[in-house]
Amino acid sequence: MRKIKSKWLRWSLWGIAGLTLAFLLFYWSIYFGLWGHIPGREELGEIVQTEASEVYGQDDELIGKYYLYDRQSIPFDDIPENLINALIATEDFRFYDHSGIDFRSFFRVFFKSILLRDDSSGGGSTITQQLAKNLYKRKNYGRLGIAVNKIREMIIARRIEKVYDKDEILTLYLNTVPFSDNTYGIESASYKFFGKRARLLTIDEAATLVGMLKANYYYNPRLFPDKSQIRRNTVLHQMVKYEYLDKDVYDSLKSVSTELKYTAYTHDEGIAPYFREQVKKEVEAWCKANPDAEGNTYDIYRDGLRIYTTMDTGMQAYAEAAMQEHLSALQEQFEKSYGQRAPWNTDSKVAGEAVKKSPQYLSLQQKGWDEKKIMDSLSKPRKIELFDWKENTISDGSTIDSIKHYLKFLNTGMISVDPHTGAIRTWIGGINYKYFKYDHVRQSKRQVGSTFKPIVYTAALEKGLPPCAYFSPKKVVYEEYDGWSPSNANDKEEEEHVSYSIKYALSRSINTVAVKVLDYAGIPNAIAMAKKMGIVSPLPEVPSLALGTAGISVEEMAGAYTSYVNKGKPVKPYFITRIEDNDGNVLVEFEPENTAKPAFSEHTRQVMLEIMKATVNEGTASRLRYSYKLQNAIAGKTGTTQSNKDGWFVGITPNLVTVTWVGSDDHRIGFRSTSMGQGANSALPVFARFLRKMNQDSTYTRYTAASFPPTYATVMEELNCDNIREDTFLEKIFGNSDVVRKKEIREEKKEKKKKKEGFFKRLFKRKKKDKE
Incomplete structure (x- = not known):
């Protein structure tokens, strides 16, 4: 019996030793980069994130962005305390006590999630590990993927903790983490969902944003307000649990909805899209002509430039509203005046030529297609979205139908300028930038x-x-x-x-x-x-x-x-006052010409x-x-x-x-x-x-x-x-002295008589021809 026990003990010890050795070999294979690159301290110390360039109005209100990733970095001092508290209470309550890895959470996840495949155990990643995941995206390693990625993130997290202090880690994390609607970083999320800088977020707003981090689609407050509120309350409860929030405050907030002020800073939507497009063109031209000290060209989509303009955002909003009110009503009158014989409703010469001048027609023509083949292609029905002042419609229609539809719309151009400086306060290049890209303020000459x-x-x-x-x-x-x-x-x-x-x-x-x-x-x-x-x-x-x-x-x-x-x-007229880099250093200032x-x-x-x-x-x-x-x-x-x-x-x-x-x-x-x-x-x-x-x-x-x-x-x-x-008596006889040409038009009666004679003459000829 003793021999059997001794044998099992010996085999158990060998098994444990083997597993330990296997784990160490597995760990060192990841550590030394056999599963992919692991950044060193020097690389981690030079983290550079792609940032959106921002466009501001004269009152420093954000009116637009240019970006590949919608991210705006902010310093630690601009992050409100209630946001940090909400984040720590929900995501990593031992954040200040560990060095990048929370071993208690790790072993829970290791045994439950990895060995037992129990997803209910939670993620177990610290804020630092999540930062590592955000900076260095996970890869697919098959069945070992979870283990490889987790250990890889742990190694990177330990190195991050040796390079940065806790406040710097929080700053990097909150500037990197993805929120709902393809938004990166707390500042961009704050602007998008609440129309304000992150430092101005209230407790419930901060909790709403932190709540998104668990599942940024499922807890999107724009799409799922009820789910978002439940998750927000969970975050607030965690803040109470870890003594970051009084229970009385929690009780007062838990039943109140958090009001959104959603603003999509997209290319086609938002305030002053035609203006923002012109700003982009001007800044890109300046960037090409003015490289930095190292000879590198500034990238408006990556370098986080801050562009300050003369636009008055409130005035622009009034101008856009005024335009929409009038043009929508005028459009209805305009269409009614033409009736069914309008050039866009018939096979008129105007409509036909519009089709042949369209980019779609010309593109197919360049491929060598003949007219019949082109017209057949452009006549094929498909689902298309059509702009309308009342409500956009999605229906079955062809490219030709779309061209004729847009042929009917009146368009506009409007600009307001300070006459003493030339500063442009409003700019409306057309009725809707998404559907009408042509700018009628600068491009059009009528x-x-x-x-x-x-x-x-x-x-x-x-x-x-x-x-x-x-x-x-x-x-x-x-x-x-x-x-x-x-x-x-x-x-x-x-x-x-x-x-x-x-x-x-x-x-x-x-x-x-x-x-x-x-x-x-x-x-x-x-x-x-x-x-x-x-x-x-x-x-x-x-x-x-x-x-x-x-x-x-x-x-x-x-x-x-x-x-x-x-x-x-x-x-x-001018519209850019200055351009700054992402650190706030002024690159150039523009003065009125x-x-x-x-x-x-x-x-x-x-x-x-x-x-x-x-x-x-x-x-x-x-x-x-x-x-x-x-x-x-x-x-x-x-x-x-x-x-x-x-x-x-x-x-x-x-x-x-x-x-x-x-x-x-x-x-x-x-x-x-x-x-x-x-x-x-x-x-x-x-x-x-x-x-x-x-x-x-x-x-x-x-x-x-x-x-x-x-x-x-x-x-x-x-x-x-x-x-x-x-006129004086002499002027009536000899003609007014302002007459600058010798020959005057004879009496209107004589002209009308000639026109009538011409009409009857044509009519007589037509009748004579009919008789013949």
């Missing part, structure tokens, strides 16, 4: 219509035109320009034997007078004035320039109009501003007063182009210049009527709604309560003349 007229009048005043000059509204023919003869939107604006003051003519946007004023100024002088005012787009040397036939961007127009409230000096020399005199500036005040008070923009009841100090100018293709409005207040354009992306599609398409109806309401929202917010009193400086008494006296003046 005919500007009557918004160019003030530049013409400014040039004429600088040449010596008296502020109280009169011009006849009668049409004239410009023989040297192929008999071109501009007309007005309303025949009543071409009264016989009267003349209009330039104040009246510009405030009512009389086309015939604008062309005569251009003739007085001289086309070269008007072009030179436009360039002095910051217009860089090419301008045609033709008399129709007075009517805004030139294509100019919204951004350029805003810069030009700033001169009317900035002592005659135009400013160049403003000219010191005025484009025109103070006298001219005041005359023009008074005329544009009249545009708002009694002219084409007067609905700001009678319809929107705005009492602010406002000057402005409406603009409408030929066939109602483009609607413009420029709103000028003492400290803000806003330019708005509305139209179709396809130049062939315009509004069906002038009443709908004119700038006063299509573009002005966006500005009106925007300003009305600002009026209701005391934050913007600087803008809304500001007054224009007093106008010189001499200027007011010069403008103190009748709007309409009857």
Whole structure:
């Protein structure tokens, strides 16, 4: 019997020794890197994490990010104590007592999870081990995977503890750990779920975020609020258990829901997406031209740059809301005006050409496909999501259906600029960045219509035109320009034997007078004035320039109009103030590029501003007063182009210049009527709604309560003349002195007679042909 016992004891000891030796060999094989690289102390001491670059508004509010991984690192001092307490109480309550490995938890996990395959035993990883797992991702080692990865993480954790102190480990962990919705690090998670910096988190918010760490999908408060609340309460209970939280506080919080302020900082969504895209382009260009001290190019997606801009986020939110309110209503009217015969609803030439110009068609054409094969491919139905102002729809449709659908939408561009510095406060490049990537503030150049007229009048005043000059509204023919003869939107604006003051003519946007004023100024002088005012787009040397036939961007127009409230000096709009690295070191600062020399005199500036005040008070923009009841100090100018293709409005207040354009992306599609398409109806309401929202917010009193400086008494006296003046007896006989061309249009009756004769002649020919 003794022999048997001795034999079993001997075999047991040999077995234990064998297992111990096997475990040691297994451990040392991992330690020496046979299962994969194990970082040394030097490597661990130089941990560099990929960080998102951040974009801030003028009030230092985060408005966007550029990233591969949505992570923002913060120092230990910015991590609130209640967050650390929640983390330790839930994930590793012996954190301050071990050196990277909690052996009690380890052996529990080893025997239950690894040997007995019991998942209920928990993870057993310390915060340091979890950090090791986050920094050096697990690999698949088959059946030994759990053992290899756990031991590997233990080795790395011990080395981390020798390189960093406990506070540094907590900082690294909280800057690395993944949260819900593909978010990394506590700062990014705090911004995404609660719209605030981590240091401002409340106890229940901190507990909610810590609760995600157990299973960041299952406990996502956006998707599963009830599950998240249960897990949050578990975290709070753990804080009570380990004396980090009073039970009374726990009792007061456990039944209260934690309110989210969810913000997705994605490329397509969030505030000011068109603006953020322009910022990205500018910063990337700067990074390429300005490498760091070691010659490395900054990476906007990895290096955690901090980009500070001039944008006012509150003002931008009001602008976006104003645009959405107006454009959604205008779109409905626009579609109704076309009815069933709209170009996007039929096999029209416009729709057909739009398909053939689409990226999808051109891509297949480059592959050598013939037209039939391309059209067959583009006609195949599939599930597509279509944008709509009321609600996006997902339905069966083809690529051609999608192209026609988006053909119908009106689009917009809007910008607000501080006229004294050029700082851009708002930027709307289109109605929805996800579906319409083209930016109508900077990329698009559309005919500007009557918004160019003030530049013409400014040039004429600088040449010596008296502020109280009169011009006849009668049409004239410009023989040297192929008999071109501009007309007005309303025949009543071409009264016989009267003349209009330039104040009246510009405030009512009389086309015939604008062309005569251009003739007085001289086309070269008007072009030179436009360039002095910051217009860089090419301008045609033709008399129709007075009517805004030139294509100019919204951004350029805003810069030009700033001169009317900035002592005659135009400013160049800008939007980046400085760029910092991820440590807060300033890499570059940007200053306004403003000219010191005025484009025109103070006298001219005041005359023009008074005329544009009249545009708002009694002219084409007067609905700001009678319809929107705005009492602010406002000057402005409406603009409408030929066939109602483009609607413009420029709103000028003492400290803000806003330019708005509305139209179709396809130049062939315009509004069906002038009443709908004119700038006063299509573009002005966006500005009106925007300003009305600002009026209701005391934050913007600087803008809304500001007054224009007093106008010189001499200027007011010069403008103190009748709007309409009857021609004198001699002018009635010999013609008004403002007639700048010899040949006038004959009576309207004669023209109408010719048109009628032409109609009846064609009709007679048609009938004669039918008889034959």
